[in-house]
Amino acid sequence: MQRLRAIMKKELLHIIRDVRSLTIIFLLPLIMLVLYGYAIRLDLKNIPLAVWDADNSQESRELIRAFTHSGYFTLTLHAITPVDPLEVFQERRAKSVLAIPVDYGARLHDGRAIPVQFLSDASESNTATIAGQYAEQIILSRLMSRFGTDAPLPDVRALVLFNPELESKVFVVPGLVAILFMMICALMTSITIAREKETGTLEQILVSPVRTAEIIIGKLFPYMFLASLIGVVVILIAIFWFGAPFVGSPLLLAVFSIVYLLCSLAIGILISTRVRTVQVAMMAALVITMLPSIMLSGFVFPIASMPLPIRILTHIVPARYFLVIIRGIMLKDASLYLLRFQILPLCILTFILLVVSIRRFRTTLE
Amino acid sequence: MSESAFAVETKDLTQRFGRFTAVDRVTMTVAKGEIYGFLGANGAGKTTTIRILCGLLRPTSGSAFVNGHDVIRYPERVKAGIGYMSQKFSLYEDLRVRDNLVFFGGIYGLGRERIEQRIAEITSATGLTELLTRKVRGLPTGWKQRLALACAVLHDPGIIFLDEPTGGVDPVSRRTFWDFIYSLADAGKTIFVTTHYMDEAEYCHRIAIMYQGRILMCDSPSAIRESTGDALLEDAFIRLITRESDTETGGD
Numbered sequence: 365m366q367r368l369r370a371i372m373k374k375e376l377l378h379i380i381r382d383v384r385s386l387t388i389i390f391l392l393p394l395i396m397l398v399l400y401g402y403a404i405r406l407d408l409k410n411i412p413l414a415v416w417d418a419d420n421s422q423e424s425r426e427l428i429r430a431f432t433h434s435g436y437f438t439l440t441l442h443a444i445t446p447v448d449p450l451e452v453f454q455e456r457r458a459k460s461v462l463a464i465p466v467d468y469g470a471r472l473h474d475g476r477a478i479p480v481q482f483l484s485d486a487s488e489s490n491t492a493t494i495a496g497q498y499a500e501q502i503i504l505s506r507l508m509s510r511f512g513t514d515a516p517l518p519d520v521r522a523l524v525l526f527n528p529e530l531e532s533k534v535f536v537v538p539g540l541v542a543i544l545f546m547m548i549c550a551l552m553t554s555i556t557i558a559r560e561k562e563t564g565t566l567e568q569i570l571v572s573p574v575r576t577a578e579i580i581i582g583k584l585f586p587y588m589f590l591a592s593l594i595g596v597v598v599i600l601i602a603i604f605w606f607g608a609p610f611v612g613s614p615l616l617l618a619v620f621s622i623v624y625l626l627c628s629l630a631i632g633i634l635i636s637t638r639v640r641t642v643q644v645a646m647m648a649a650l651v652i653t654m655l656p657s658i659m660l661s662g663f664v665f666p667i668a669s670m671p672l673p674i675r676i677l678t679h680i681v682p683a684r685y686f687l688v689i690i691r692g693i694m695l696k697d698a699s700l701y702l703l704r705f706q707i708l709p710l711c712i713l714t715f716i717l718l719v720v721s722i723r724r725f726r727t728t729l730e
Numbered sequence: 731m732s733e734s735a736f737a738v739e740t741k742d743l744t745q746r747f748g749r750f751t752a753v754d755r756v757t758m759t760v761a762k763g764e765i766y767g768f769l770g771a772n773g774a775g776k777t778t779t780i781r782i783l784c785g786l787l788r789p790t791s792g793s794a795f796v797n798g799h800d801v802i803r804y805p806e807r808v809k810a811g812i813g814y815m816s817q818k819f820s821l822y823e824d825l826r827v828r829d830n831l832v833f834f835g836g837i838y839g840l841g842r843e844r845i846e847q848r849i850a851e852i853t854s855a856t857g858l859t860e861l862l863t864r865k866v867r868g869l870p871t872g873w874k875q876r877l878a879l880a881c882a883v884l885h886d887p888g889i890i891f892l893d894e895p896t897g898g899v900d901p902v903s904r905r906t907f908w909d910f911i912y913s914l915a916d917a918g919k920t921i922f923v924t925t926h927y928m929d930e931a932e933y934c935h936r937i938a939i940m941y942q943g944r945i946l947m948c949d950s951p952s953a954i955r956e957s958t959g960d961a962l963l964e965d966a967f968i969r970l971i972t973r974e975s976d977t978e979t980g981g982d
Binding site: 366367369370371373374377378381382563564565567568569570571572573574 | 784785786806809810812814816818820821822823824825829832833834835836837838839840841881
């Protein structure tokens with residue numbers, strides 16, 4: 365206990381004394397939060413829209429106004445004569461085309477089915493999909509306002525349930541927490557051990573009767589504390605600045621954040637056992653944690669649409685599980701039971717990583 | 731075995747790294763209270779031997795007992811009773827002198843009061859008292875060396891291993907350092923030191939001359955000088971080593 369306390373205290377001193385690193389550790393998440401929160405916008409505004417309004421009636425003009433007033437579309441071309449969508453897309457005059465049939469107003473009056481056509485340039489597939497969804501929403505709400513719930517409904521996607529405005533920051537920000545946790549923890553632990561290797565102080569510690577577990581736990585605790593603090597700050601900013609919802613149980617999130625933090629710290633230890641210098645540790649930690657956590661976790665790119673080998677690979681990316689957990693708790697009030705298929709693998713992964721890292725730590729130093 | 735008369739006792743201690751033999755069948759005994767020196771060029775196997783004796787390395791073969799404890803089987807028992815100072819003066823540069831001492835006392839399981847008491851004793855003996863609140867970074871090398879030694883002996887070990895303790899330190903600091911070593915030896919501590927400085931070797935009660943992982947000769951500095959008929963230890967050292975390398979090439 366004495367020895368464990370000595371290591372924790374010293375590690376805390378390192379953290380506190382090194383004001384510059386401390387500032388970076390706290391600023392990095394904030395910068396990333398702002399960058400990702402504002403710059404990475406998966407929702408689109410002002411999609412250029414070309415309209416071929418064959419009807420040119422009051423009703424059709426109302427529909428067009430609904431599109432432009434939504435903020436999602438900007439009218440770049442408004443024609444009564446036929447518009448060739450291929451030409452429009454090739455000339456990049458618009459990314460979507462809305463074609464209103466000649467009898468739109470008449471059909472609307474009679475309550476008949478209306479074949480409105482909406483075309484999108486799918487060379488940017490994401491934009492196309494999202495534009496399609498927006499269009500569907502707009503047309504649906506037009507119909508609803510006219511006919512109430514008896515409207516002839518187009519199919520509505522489940523996607524809009526928890527994020528009705530389809531706002532990406534609502535799901536980007538919680539995901540960002542997952543990535544920041546992983547990055548900061550792995551980075552901090554791998555650096556602190558690598559630094560002690562570099563200066564030779566690790567050898568000095570190993571020649572004392574301190575046990576491996578004491579070294580590792582003594583090092584982990586202060587960084588876990590720091591990481592939790594950063595986590596709380598990031599989540600608070602997410603809620604109060606970005607307006608991300610938090611409908612679930614903070615306790616549940618806290619418990620699994622700790623599991624996930626341990627997992628990230630174990631990865632840091634594992635990295636530190638393979639490297640000799642701080643620089644290499646830093647590079648390795650960034651590459652090993654950041655890329656998979658962003659690319660393979662479902663943070664931006666849905667796992668379901670990845671090819672099978674990559675999809676299998678995602679199972680060893682811890683962020684993949686935590687992402688579902690944190691989004692589930694923050695946005696959907698998911699319960700322990702609902703998240704069991706995320707929680708179980710995450711715990712197993714964490715356990716394996718901890719055991720392996722402690723083992724390796726011991727053997728590589730002998 | 732723990733009632734051994736020797737502080738260090740090894741038999742045919744061997745360490746191989748792949749095909750390279752760093753330590754080659756080293757057999758030696760170091761008496762309690764002795765200042766024992768390992769003299770040898772870089773790469774002679776001095777550091778490797780010390781690292782085995784401190785429980786940092788597992789030897790390929792042979793046996794080693796430190797304070798009567800088997801280093802290979804019970805490294806933890808050995809570790810509690812030894813102090814070790816590596817050639818790099820491994821200190822935390824970003825922490826204060828005091829923090830370093832408290833930390834190294836802590837990892838040896840010393841209680842708070844005991845640490846305070848030992849810090850007071852040691853800093854007055856080494857003259858570090860004035861510097862307790864200074865950061866290690868920026869201290870002159872001589873002071874860092876003394877602090878490293880203070881950290882290594884804070885838990886009051888019976889044996890102190892010093893691996894080239896005076897590298898890059900000016901002669902005056904070196905002298906003060908050795909005064910402190912002598913005071914430790916007078917207090918009954920065993921000192922095991924490696925060096926390639928001849929003047930430093932002269933301070934030892936006995937020295938072992940190491941060459942390519944083997945001990946060529948082990949005796950008091952004066953006895954070694956007499957055996958080769960040299961007035962200077964340095965000449966004796968060089969003579970012994972050239973003789974050895976000659977017989978090696980002759981034997982091929």
